[in-house]
Amino acid sequence: MFSLRGIAALLSLPLVANFVNAAKHKAFVGREGAPDVFYTVEFDDEALTLELAANTSVPTPGGFVAFNFDKTTLYSTVQDYGTNGAGSTNLSVPVLTSYSIDADGNLTPSGELYATSDNADTFGSGVWVAANFAPPYEVHMISLNKDNKSGHIVMSVDANGSLKETSQTFVFGNTSYLHGGTFHPTMKWVYILDVDQNMIFTYSTNNGSVEYVANFTLPYPVDGPRHAIVHPNGQKLYLVTENSNHLAAFNIDLETGLPTGEGMVYYSMLQEGEDASLFWCSEVMLSPSNSLLWAANRGRVDGRNGSISLFTLDDEGEVEKQNFLINTTTSGGLANLVAPVLFSDRYIALPDLEVGFVEMWELAEDNSTATIIAHLDLADGGCCENVIWWS
Ligand SMILES: *[C@@H]1O[C@H](CO)[C@@H](O)[C@H](O)[C@H]1NC(C)=O
Ligand SMILES: *[C@@H]1O[C@H](CO)[C@@H](O)[C@H](O)[C@H]1NC(C)=O
Ligand SMILES: *[C@@H]1O[C@H](CO)[C@@H](O)[C@H](O)[C@H]1NC(C)=O
Ligand SMILES: *[C@@H]1O[C@H](CO)[C@@H](O)[C@H](O)[C@H]1NC(C)=O
Ligand SMILES: *[C@@H]1O[C@H](CO)[C@@H](O)[C@H](O)[C@H]1NC(C)=O
Ligand SMILES: *[C@@H]1O[C@H](CO)[C@@H](O)[C@H](O)[C@H]1NC(C)=O
Ligand SMILES: *[C@@H]1O[C@H](CO)[C@@H](O)[C@H](O)[C@H]1NC(C)=O
Ligand SMILES: *[C@@H]1O[C@H](CO)[C@@H](O)[C@H](O)[C@H]1NC(C)=O
Ligand SMILES: *[C@@H]1O[C@H](CO)[C@@H](O)[C@H](O)[C@H]1NC(C)=O
Ligand SMILES: *[C@@H]1O[C@H](CO)[C@@H](O)[C@H](O)[C@H]1NC(C)=O
Numbered sequence: 001m002f003s004l005r006g007i008a009a010l011l012s013l014p015l016v017a018n019f020v021n022a023a024k025h026k027a028f029v030g031r032e033g034a035p036d037v038f039y040t041v042e043f044d045d046e047a048l049t050l051e052l053a054a055n056t057s058v059p060t061p062g063g064f065v066a067f068n069f070d071k072t073t074l075y076s077t078v079q080d081y082g083t084n085g086a087g088s089t090n091l092s093v094p095v096l097t098s099y100s101i102d103a104d105g106n107l108t109p110s111g112e113l114y115a116t117s118d119n120a121d122t123f124g125s126g127v128w129v130a131a132n133f134a135p136p137y138e139v140h141m142i143s144l145n146k147d148n149k150s151g152h153i154v155m156s157v158d159a160n161g162s163l164k165e166t167s168q169t170f171v172f173g174n175t176s177y178l179h180g181g182t183f184h185p186t187m188k189w190v191y192i193l194d195v196d197q198n199m200i201f202t203y204s205t206n207n208g209s210v211e212y213v214a215n216f217t218l219p220y221p222v223d224g225p226r227h228a229i230v231h232p233n234g235q236k237l238y239l240v241t242e243n244s245n246h247l248a249a250f251n252i253d254l255e256t257g258l259p260t261g262e263g264m265v266y267y268s269m270l271q272e273g274e275d276a277s278l279f280w281c282s283e284v285m286l287s288p289s290n291s292l293l294w295a296a297n298r299g300r301v302d303g304r305n306g307s308i309s310l311f312t313l314d315d316e317g318e319v320e321k322q323n324f325l326i327n328t329t330t331s332g333g334l335a336n337l338v339a340p341v342l343f344s345d346r347y348i349a350l351p352d353l354e355v356g357f358v359e360m361w362e363l364a365e366d367n368s369t370a371t372i373i374a375h376l377d378l379a380d381g382g383c384c385e386n387v388i389w390w391s
Pocket of ligand 7: 197
């Protein structure tokens with residue numbers, strides 16, 4: 001027998017998803033360099049189509065992208081590995097660019113800032129960026145030069161989000177290979193992940209003043225943390241690794257912000273019998289309800305297909321199970337970064353750089369698999385890297 005509440009849930013959920021919310025949702029697409037354009041894509045949640053909504057010419061080749069707290073500014077690293085002659089870009093020094101976003105989602109360049117420090121010229125190019133969502137909204141970038149140094153660079157911003165100046169740099173020697181990070185939901189701490197040292201560095205971010213707190217070494221066999229995300233309860237960190245190809249989850253101390261490693265669980269992101277050295281995990285993201293966790297890996301060589309995996313979480317953010325691990329249709333190139341939409345748990349975007357496209361995947365009703373429902377070719381040599389949903 002159905003309870004009244006059960007019937008209400010059955011009736012209202014599809015109504016919300018299919019009718020009340022029927023809309024087009026915009027996302028910006030990060031890149032791996034030239035040509036100097038930014039793509040805006042649009043997902044129609046009724047027709048289930050993905051289209052190119054805007055192709056904006058910009059002064060600098062784009063990279064990994066992130067929003068500020070109210071999505072009125074987009075920050076982009078400049079990831080051009082020498083294929084583009086773009087005038088203003090000095091590739092020996094990490095560069096960050098900012099774009100203001102108007103109410104319709106149009107981009108206007110609003111700043112370009114080179115990291116400044118005694119040895120910034122050994123930092124290589126920016127590979128990851130995220131803005132603090134708490135005042136004064138400083139922006140954190142990771143830069144990487146595999147032959148010498150990595151940097152964690154902090155840049156201050158004006159009230160309108162435009163980049164102002166390099167406020168701090170943290171230099172890492174060539175035993176490090178920084179490649180990603182994430183904020184604690186309180187915005188009091190930022191975690192920077194080091195693939196080669198198998199470490200997480202915790203920094204406090206007090207009113208724009210960033211301080212190193214401690215490092216945490218991941219336990220064997222979890223190896224090579226690349227990207228991470230923290231549950232909104234602030235007590236569970238999820239990460240994916242480049243070397244061992246795991247999804248790992250463990251506790252954070254809510255008082256100190258430090259990862260404790262307690263309650264650690266980990267799952268393989270490799271298909272049966274696959275060799276870890278041929279894959280490197282790319283991304284981990286929560287669904288909007290925080291009850292599902294998406295993760296992905298990619299092949300290190302073209303033709304070696306990547307995978308998408310889904311995990312079910314309980315109310316506390318504990319991983320209950322790995323629902324599936326299914327192949328993507330390409331290696332993903334340097335991309336395959338899953339990007340759940342904001343309005344539903346049922347859809348994710350998946351960008352690819354081997355061929356150059358963005359796809360939409362839909363989760364099956366019983367959460368047992370996902371299928372491609374829309375595909376947009378964007379094969380220009382530099383697209384695509386990450387996708388960030390604006391609406
Ligand atoms: C975007 O614009 C550029 C420059 O105008 C053009 O060369 C390119 O073909 C466009 N890309 C797409 C996917 O339409
Ligand atoms: C943002 O604010 C700064 C400082 O007031 C100003 O110099 C800059 O022109 C502004 N940028 C935009 C895009 O409005
Ligand atoms: C690039 O940056 C380096 C290090 O700051 C500097 O020495 C060099 O002059 C810059 N080159 C250009 C073309 O701006
Ligand atoms: C790391 O730096 C040291 C000191 O500069 C150098 O001797 C070594 O060759 C570097 N290693 C790599 C892998 O670049
Ligand atoms: C850093 O690595 C780059 C190549 O990626 C090389 O050109 C540069 O000389 C290196 N700098 C130092 C200080 O070792
Ligand atoms: C944050 O720093 C700014 C200047 O850097 C200062 O004016 C402000 O009072 C500080 N706020 C707090 C809460 O400490
Ligand atoms: C990690 O922390 C330990 C303990 O404080 C310290 O001895 C070590 O130098 C740190 N390692 C790095 C790479 O920061
Ligand atoms: C997924 O890819 C693996 C190779 O990594 C292959 O062995 C397996 O057959 C593929 N599965 C499907 C359903 O295509
Ligand atoms: C990768 O996926 C494509 C599309 O599903 C398939 O045609 C191809 O055989 C797969 N490659 C491997 C090595 O599994
Ligand atoms: C599928 O996931 C949703 C969360 O989006 C959850 O509400 C639902 O119970 C799950 N269904 C099954 C069969 O596990």
